[in-house]
Structures are given as structure tokens and as C-alpha cells.
Amino acid sequence: MANTKALELLEPQATAAPCCPPLAERPMTSGEAERAAVMFKALGDPVRLRLFSLIASHDGGEACVCDISDVGVSQPTVSHHLKKLKDAGLLTSERRGTWVYYRVEPAVMAAMGQMLGTWR
Amino acid sequence: MANTKALELLEPQATAAPCCPPLAERPMTSGEAERAAVMFKALGDPVRLRLFSLIASHDGGEACVCDISDVGVSQPTVSHHLKKLKDAGLLTSERRGTWVYYRVEPAVMAAMGQMLGTWR
Numbered sequence: 001m002a003n004t005k006a007l008e009l010l011e012p013q014a015t016a017a018p019c020c021p022p023l024a025e026r027p028m029t030s031g032e033a034e035r036a037a038v039m040f041k042a043l044g045d046p047v048r049l050r051l052f053s054l055i056a057s058h059d060g061g062e063a064c065v066c067d068i069s070d071v072g073v074s075q076p077t078v079s080h081h082l083k084k085l086k087d088a089g090l091l092t093s094e095r096r097g098t099w100v101y102y103r104v105e106p107a108v109m110a111a112m113g114q115m116l117g118t119w120r
Numbered sequence: 121m122a123n124t125k126a127l128e129l130l131e132p133q134a135t136a137a138p139c140c141p142p143l144a145e146r147p148m149t150s151g152e153a154e155r156a157a158v159m160f161k162a163l164g165d166p167v168r169l170r171l172f173s174l175i176a177s178h179d180g181g182e183a184c185v186c187d188i189s190d191v192g193v194s195q196p197t198v199s200h201h202l203k204k205l206k207d208a209g210l211l212t213s214e215r216r217g218t219w220v221y222y223r224v225e226p227a228v229m230a231a232m233g234q235m236l237g238t239w240r
Contacts (some may be wrong), residue, residue, distance in 0.1 A: 021210070027170065028169060028173040028174075030166070030170065030192070037166040040163040042164075043156075052143060056143045106130050
């Protein structure tokens, strides 16, 4: 049953609500800052950032753990960092057969870009 | 000598080199990830994010420490977090008379937005 078609039918596992307004629009509320800081913190580590970029730039914005190599850390460390990215809502994952596939969460990335991107 | 005109004549204290390509363009190099992670990490704290948003949204993207209140932490803690944002290249500061004024670094914010903003 595990095939590539299946992925298209699945709902994302982590749905991060759109957050937040552009940083320069108005002072963030405490609640907004709590939510947004989780996402920034997840990207605030060089290894996680490389892993995330590797997955984001891989074919279709999805990569298997088997596609990840050469980031200079052990496989358990890779898994640890992927879990952190997933917990922050930046990645979703799906097991297909032997491997777990990671996919970027476009809505979350768009929301982060909006916070920073409309910079005057 | 301390007047608002003076600020326009000053060079930014911290000039962060443009970094980095959009995250989905290609896997980041180790060096790029090291540099970018510093910026994301600086925003990965709710209090710093609120302070940053407060300054960014203040008149002209600049605020005096005297403009900062109601983020729920003590003045020494505010100063500590502002220093972290400054060390990461996200803010510059200038003393004028009694007060230190903080200003967002637009080039750095634009670079971060570019990393996230061109999301497919």
C-alpha cells in the first residue's frame, strides 16, 4: 500500500496556523512571539539549517533519510534534528516501506517569509 | 551635537554580508548555514522577537530603550536581549545623549526574507 500516490492523499501531520504579521507592521503580541520563536529557533542551528535546505531543495521538496548524507554528523544526530524540525511544524514525515520521507511544510515557510519578506 | 540628523550620516556599525540563497534553491554549504543560523537563533526567543518587532514597527524602524516597555521582563534582561540581537547583526545601536537608540538592519532582514520568501 505504500506508494508515491498515497502521499498526495494524506493530510499534513502538523498544521501550523498562519503566524504572524510582518515584524515591522506592529509590535508582536506575546502569543504570536511564542509561536513564531519556535520556528526561528528550529532553524537557529547550522546542522538543522543544512538538513532543512537539503530536503527543501531535493526533488519535489521531499527527501528520504537515505538521501541525506555529508552533513558531518552521525545518523542518530540527523534523526534528532529532523525530529526537532518536525516538532516545530517545519517538516512533515511519512514512512513508506523501509524509509521515512520528510517534506517541507510550505504554509509555514510562507508565513515565516511574510514575517521577514515585506521589509521596507 | 546629538540630533536626529546625525543618524543619517552614520555608517551602520554591523554590516552583515548578504547571506544566503533561498533555502529551496540548493543545499546550503556549511559556511552559509553557520552564518544564517546565527540570525535565526537570535530571533528564536519570544522576548527577543517581541523586542525586535517593537523596534522594527516603531517610528522609522528605530527605538530608544526608553520606548521599550511592557515586554514582561526587567530592564537588564531587555539590555541582554538587545545585545544578542546586535551581536547577530540584526540591530545597530547609537548613543545620543542619555539614551541608546536601536535600529533594524534592513539588509540583513531582506536577506533572511529572501531565504524564506521565495517559497514555492
